[in-house]
Amino acid sequence: MQESLVLALARYFGQDRFSSPSLVPHVASLAPESVQRAARYSGLVLRQDSPRWKEVEALADTHSANFGEYVQIFGIFEQAHKARVAKVEQMYLQLANLTPLELLAYTSLYAFEHLIPGILEGTQASGGGNVQEAWNAIEDILAWKLATCDPASLRMNDRTIGTSLGTHLSPFLFPSREGPPPRSDLYSAFSTLVDAQVELNSFVAGSADAFCYNDTIRFVMLGERLEIVETDATGIADWHRDGDKLTRLHQYWLYRGMAALMKSPDTLALVGPEHLEANLQAFAKAMGTWQQLQEVYGVAEHVQTEAGSKVDVFRSLLAIELMTAFFIEDFLRPYQEYLGQFGHPWIALGRLAFGGLTQVEMQNRLPITWSDKTAKIAKITPWTVSSDYPRGQEQAAEAILDFWTSDWVTLADQLRRGDACLRPRLHERPMLKMGRHLFELPWMVAVQNNATAAVNNLRRLGARRGDARDETRRIEQRLAALFAQRGFQVLVSYELPSLSADANDVEEIDLLCARDGRLLVLEIKSTYLRQSVKEAWTHRHVTLRKAGRQLNRKVTAVRRALEHGESLQQALALEADCMPEIAAWIVDTSIESDHQRFNGFLKVSLEEVVIALRDDRQWLNDPDGLFQTGKASGTSFMCDSDRADFASLYPDGFSAKRFVEVIESAAVWNFLDGKSVR
Structure with a gap:
């Protein structure tokens, strides 16, 4: 109360x-x-x-x-x-007089000086700590620029692009006595702004939001300043544990993708010989994310983009992974070599750009790349090759571009008018459309997490898509299929008949799964990947709290149906006149508040349920060591989905009783507590 x-x-x-x-x-x-x-x-x-x-x-x-x-x-x-x-x-x-493109130029210079070297050296993860803070600050700065810029500055042609970059980027990379000097004053101002924005964001997220939404700490007065006192060590440990789980789930799907790729000769045949290992990684990552989108988020083979086109989801994933592989091999690796050779980021960037110009076919190796949509479609079309289209399909390539594109003209207009719109994160839609040109930031695409980008593109930005309701149904159906494979009798979206005169007295149960005299009542929730304590708090106190109340009503309705009729027993192949042992869970696509209880009901991640049913938790423990050094890309891999050196969760065979024990004891994750998985 x-x-x-x-x-x-x-x-x-x-x-x-x-x-x-x-x-x-x-x-x-x-x-x-x-x-x-x-x-x-x-x-x-x-x-x-x-x-x-x-x-x-x-x-x-x-x-x-x-x-x-x-x-x-x-x-x-x-x-x-x-x-x-x-x-x-x-x-x-x-920086008020800079155009969005000119601000991107200084953003890129900053990234290659302050962010990329640490990532390349392995001292900073692309999504960790200081790098993520700078990423967030840069996105806020770009949003300010879009909200305040002259709309005409977003409708560029080749001449205006050349003029802007010739003034604000080229002088740093190609210094010349005859040309304009580098605008070091503007770059210094931008660097100071990033620091100031990081400080503001850190205050909001680390202090203000922590004060508002983090119940594991409290702020106390100490003289005229505030001190943070930890009040819930267990809650703090759980928060970090959930973060560790999320990291391991990313690697789980990569391993799943590797295994699937090794078993798919038709797909392997599409991997080009150039940069073979990087391309194999790209295909494996795309296949892993595709399996995750199908099994966890109910995504269909094709989805509709905001532009109205139908996109092949796997091809879209493959395209962004191949872009990442290309930018790693052709931008970041050469840049790393030049940086080690010359010791200065601008000289290294200049050498990288000059090397592109001297190739037989001149290549843009600037820290910003761009082309009109027609040219970009032509580049992506070879990645859409299939047995039906051996030379690729332009229409499919265009749909892929639409899927990954953020229209900055439209976004700027929404921000200018103060519309309460969802602002795409840079990695969620990394194709930045200004006029008829599409811009990319190689340094960002090379290091971003494309799995998170794809999930949030669909589930956060696209939460109101027409496909979303069907995806929710498919989540239930695909999870039901896994339970059925384990011998459960399963009912999906089952509506209990009303036992009263009230026509609204009907409860739809997402999943009912019966086996061995046990009955599982599952409430499925599908959302997106969150990044802040505020988002996690809202999910906990709104979505999960509501789910607990819903599940309480549904369990009551199930018990009542079992007590007052035989139709449900018959549908679930349960023994008559014998009340099954009931376990009821909130099964959520997010990891927040994992293994906590809401209205008395356990909340568990859908991925944990999938892993427990498949009995393949070995992929959570990084068996091949790809993630021990943080250098998964560029590491050779071999997959064997039948590894025998990890103990099954069901040493005495699968049973409903043992499955419930596995979930409720979090046995899938016991190695995080130092317990052996063997």
């Missing part, structure tokens, strides 16, 4: 349209801690101009014992936030 009160009050604090002046003082007199939590959860700490904050602030006078220090903490956050915002806005002014 208290949790419901807190969340309801948080919704009240989260809006400014309606006011109930007597509500907050009344609740504060009865449950002051509930008001404090609700104010945190509502995000008021960064919205102190809200009239709702004024209601909370007034409690410092009437309830000083509970709210005096609390209001002071909010004041410290406000001052710190304003100072950081002011710094960022000051730096924006120095």
